Amino acid sequence: MSDEHIDKISGVSTTGHEWDGIRELNNPLPRWWVVTFYITIVWAIGYTIAYPAWPMLTSATKGVLGYSSRNxxxxxxxxxxxxxxxxxxxxxxxxxxxxxxxxxxxxxxxxxxxxxxxxxxxxxxxxxxxxxxxxxxxxxxxxxxxxxxxxxxxxxxxxxxxxxxxxTRLSEMPAFGDIITPDQIAQVTAYIASLSGKVQTASLIEPGAKVFAENCVACHGDSAKGNKELGAPDLTDAIWLYRSDEAAIAAQIRAPKQGVMPAWxxxxxxxxxxxxxxxxxxxxxxx
Incomplete structure (x- = not known):
């Protein structure tokens, strides 16, 4: 067992730890720190008595205050x-x-x-x-x-x-592929596309307007603005449910998709x- 070493400058004993010639002083902890430490111990014991804390086999201690976070x-x-x-x-x-x-x-x-x-x-x-x-x-x-x-x-x-x-809201667009000819479908497609954008073949627009007047105005109206009582969409704006390119318009005329929304x-x-x-x-x- 080695003798106690006293630091010459401070007069305090060292712990025996030394590194690179530097020794660690064995100063006592500050009294305020020790008091605080003991207070936390007392607080912890009181807390575990007052509140649910200690786990048991099937439950936990309830605490004398009867507190429950679930409640x-x-x-x-x-x-x-x-x-x-x-x-x-x-x-x-x-x-x-x-x-x-x-x-x-x-x-x-x-x-x-x-x-x-x-x-x-x-x-x-x-x-x-x-x-x-x-x-x-x-x-x-x-x-x-x-x-x-x-x-x-x-x-x-x-x-x-x-x-x-x-x-339920009910409106179904007929499948015009069974009603009008492919040429008429191409014509009315060009006319409808022209209402909100450019078309590939401008010469089809005028005959397409006649096809539209003969087959489509009953639901979509003379101005193609649609009819909310029938659920017929406005064909003159840029808002389309199934895309607005001519191929998509022609497909919808030929064999329309009929979406379903549940009744909530x-x-x-x-x-x-x-x-x-x-x-x-x-x-x-x-x-």
Missing amino acids: EVKNELAAAEVAKGKYVTAIESKTVSEVVGDDALREFAVAAGGAAFKINCVQCHGSDTQGSNGFPNLNDDDWLWGGTAEQIQQTITHGIRFASDPD GGRLGETKVKELAVYIHSLGGGE
Whole structure:
């Protein structure tokens, strides 16, 4: 056992650790640090007595205060349900137009409808609500059956071409490949394409206008602006559900695609459908 070494300058004993001629002084810990350390020990013991702490085989110690973080979360959720209950009740009793006209209800419905959209609608319309080929963009101002809050509610409730709902939105474009000739299809395609852009063969536009007048105005109107009562799209703008190139237009005339949207009324209930309608109406494309 070596003798105790005393540092000549400070007069303090060293620990025996030495590196490169430097010795470590054996100074005692500051009293404030020692007191603080003991306080933390006492605090820890008191905490484990007061609150749930020690794990056992099938549970844990409950703590003398009876505190439970799960109960706290449960109580907070219950309080949140009570807080939003008055809004839900108000939405249940009002029309969707009245909800839109009430700032507080509209704000609540937009938040609730946005959450419902993320659960039920993003699969087709996308998380940004901009849709894709065959699935409509909900941000623009082009609505097949109208973009008022009531019209949106009707579409969500009963769907589009949803066979099991008798009140579903229903419109089907005939397959003109069985009605008119291939030449007429090429002509009317050129005419429709010319309404919103350039065409490959300008000479087909004039005869195409005659084909359109004979076969298409009943639904799309003389000006090709469409008919929201029938779900017939406006053919004069740059918004297309199945692309706007001439090949896509011709394919749709020849053998049209008929998309289907589920009826959400039975699945979500009237209140949640109202909230969805208000949310979609708030995106900026509503009327």
